[in-house]
Amino acid sequence: MTESPAAVHTVDLRKTYPASGPRPAVPAVRGIDLNVPRGEFFGLLGPNGAGKSTTIGMLTTLVSPTGGSAHVCGLDVVDDAVEIKRRIGVVSQNNTLDSDLTVAENLEFRGRYFGLGARDARRRADELLELFGLTEQRSGNPFEISGGQAKRVMICRALVHGPEVLFLDEPTAGLDPQTRANLWDVLRGLQAAGQTIVLTTHYMEEAEALCDRVAVVDHGEILASGTVDELKSTAGADTVITVAYDAAAPSGIRALADRDGITKVEVNDGQVRVFASDPGGLLGELVTIGSRAGVGVTDATQLRPSLETVFLTLTGRDYRE
Numbered sequence: 001m002t003e004s005p006a007a008v009h010t011v012d013l014r015k016t017y018p019a020s021g022p023r024p025a026v027p028a029v030r031g032i033d034l035n036v037p038r039g040e041f042f043g044l045l046g047p048n049g050a051g052k053s054t055t056i057g058m059l060t061t062l063v064s065p066t067g068g069s070a071h072v073c074g075l076d077v078v079d080d081a082v083e084i085k086r087r088i089g090v091v092s093q094n095n096t097l098d099s100d101l102t103v104a105e106n107l108e109f110r111g112r113y114f115g116l117g118a119r120d121a122r123r124r125a126d127e128l129l130e131l132f133g134l135t136e137q138r139s140g141n142p143f144e145i146s147g148g149q150a151k152r153v154m155i156c157r158a159l160v161h162g163p164e165v166l167f168l169d170e171p172t173a174g175l176d177p178q179t180r181a182n183l184w185d186v187l188r189g190l191q192a193a194g195q196t197i198v199l200t201t202h203y204m205e206e207a208e209a210l211c212d213r214v215a216v217v218d219h220g221e222i223l224a225s226g227t228v229d230e231l232k233s234t235a236g237a238d239t240v241i242t243v244a245y246d247a248a249a250p251s252g253i254r255a256l257a258d259r260d261g262i263t264k265v266e267v268n269d270g271q272v273r274v275f276a277s278d279p280g281g282l283l284g285e286l287v288t289i290g291s292r293a294g295v296g297v298t299d300a301t302q303l304r305p306s307l308e309t310v311f312l313t314l315t316g317r318d319y320r321e
């Protein structure tokens with residue numbers, strides 16, 4: 001038996017948006033290699049402007065690459081765009097439901113577009129609406145329901161034709177925490193049923209909560225990829241303590257770098273950042289070292305190992321900067 005091709009495979013994938021008037025060309029994606037096997041829940045994680053939407057745009061055939069190659073279900077995103085569209089479902093960031101149609105009609109029309117007969121399209125729409133707890137909204141206008149419900153309708157619409165890969169661009173951006181948690185449950189359920197899912201997110205905790213594997217993207221490049229646990233252990237298993245002093249950091253601070261359990265100490269004027277595999281008592285010590293030198297602490301944070309500390313370790317920048 002031949003193995004079916006990977007859900008997503010890219011080699012040195014690139015996109016440079018051309019210059020326009022005074023605006024210079026934008027190298028949004030700068031050589032990305034991805035391999036997403038079937039059945040996986042894969043996440044592209046990065047801050048705003050990292051190139052996530054552009055990457056997903058190329059994989060879903062909406063944006064044409066300017067370099068490298070990308071295959072989805074073994075098909076080339078440039079040469080086989082029509083066939084790829086039949087094999088994938090796409091949920092974009094904004095509400096793209098048709099306001100002239102009811103919620104159910106949005107799904108039925110999509111079903112008809114993909115070749116289902118009227119009765120099958122209606123049955124499929126009803127099935128999905130029930131599965132997603134949207135039966136009560138079936139006759140409503142898709143712009144008169146909550147943001148979370150609209151997102152669920154968009155996911156239903158993307159699933160009408162039974163796509164092999166579901167792409168979601170920032171599915172929970174702008175949703176409140178409860179709605180986000182509900183949507184996470186929906187997505188987990190889909191994966192448990194065998195759906196391959198590729199999502200983009202700028203929420204660390206979303207990638208951690210959902211994804212089997214994650215690629216951390218910044219400035220159009222992959223900084224690191226792997227399971228969340230792999231990322232934490234290879235790229236930043238450290239707790240990161242940041243302390244702001246009210247004057248230049250005391251000179252004794254740098255000596256901490258020689259101690260077991262401390263990976264790195266960064267001093268930037270009054271701000272000190274300590275990366276530690278064993279952070280026990282360290283925060284108190286940073287305060288004490290300061291007060292001995294007559295320097296007070298104005299702010300202190302301690303981040304436990306997470307994708308956030310991974311990002312900090314990889315880029316030297318706070319994730320939300």
Ligand SMILES: Nc1ncnc2c1ncn2[C@@H]1O[C@H](COP(=O)(O)OP(=O)(O)OP(=O)(O)O)[C@@H](O)[C@H]1O
Nearest residue numbers: 017026028046047048049050051052053054055202
């Ligand atoms: N159509 C376009 N024309 C020119 N530049 C663009 C276009 N679309 C995106 N860009 C630029 O490409 C870079 C990457 O943008 P992209 O939207 O892919 O990032 P992102 O990680 O998805 O961020 P966000 O979550 O904010 O959408 C940014 O600098 C952005 O301004």
